[in-house]
Amino acid sequence: MKLTEDPTASSRKKDHIDLAFQSRLTAAQLDTRFSYEPLLAAHPDGIAGYPKGFLDKQIKAPIWVSSMTGGTQMARIINTNLAKACAEFGLGMGLGSCRSLLDGDDTLDDFNMRPHIGTQPLYANLGIAQVEQLIASAQTDKILNLLEKLSADGLIIHVNPLQEWLQEEGDQIKVSPIETIAHIVREMDISVIVKEVGQGFGRESLRALLKLPVDAIEFAAMGGTNFSMLEMIRGDEMKKDAFECMAHLGHDASDMISTINELIPEMAHEVNCHNFIISGGISGFLDGYHAIQSLHHNAIYGQASAFLKHAQGSYEELQSYVKLQIEGLEFSSAYLRVKES
């Protein structure tokens, strides 16, 4: 190829002149989280330096589709799109609450994503209140049935006392969640991930959780979709006025990253959980890359609402979104270093 061959040069040069004044940024708009190192790598072919496996499965990018919906016609479309994207791009996925499947198969098609996701990680999901009730009524075999009918790799338990407390129809949690989770990991030979739903976990909860042999902790931190807020919007106006302040409680992802980075060396041999899904308010690949580089342990990042935005229509829309996210991660891994905070 001749080096002077550049058929679009003329129109491109014209664009540059026309658009130059619209394309000015100020130093105040700098993303100060990263050091940009343009000299040290070629344009990348793949994402450098991230774990290629997660929970004993192969993944091609460190991205997790965080648990969302089920039980409506729309959910089936959303979940199918998400599962197909996981299969195509090598990601993992948590299903939304599968409670409706504990006693019947009416909604099975909304959740039955194994045929679409292929061999990628797929986790079923139940709330802590349901798991507590199953233990109390000696029906934990229903969890095994659930995993079997979905061909799921394991169970995500979402721990959501604030959401349940604020929800009109919410369940009462009668046993401390850590006891319920300890019972499950002690008595059942299944892979377990534990998550919140948008408030994250504080230091002492993380300390207790890290001691248990759960396969991963998903942050579901404060800073993104917040189910406590969502329940208040659904509910009574006066209650919202009184309790809106509660939705602002919790821990954001960067707070949880620092806490885990401090706790793991401090707890040393007491730590039994070594995998993390950093989620809650991750708006795209830069946030995700920053998060996984900042945690000094095996981590991928998760997003719920960002995927939801693109998963409600055609598969092609979601496909384009995920492709761009992966390209962004590839570039980031070649040229960006996270600054120590």
Ligand SMILES: Cc1cc2nc3c(=O)[nH]c(=O)nc-3n(C[C@H](O)[C@H](O)[C@H](O)COP(=O)(O)O)c2cc1C
């Ligand atoms: C529509 C929707 C439904 C959700 N349903 C569940 C659920 O059933 N179980 C669960 O553990 N989390 C559920 N979540 C919470 C997400 O998994 C995630 O923790 C939370 O949305 C924060 O992530 P984000 O900021 O990327 O949206 C849901 C989130 C959304 C947006």
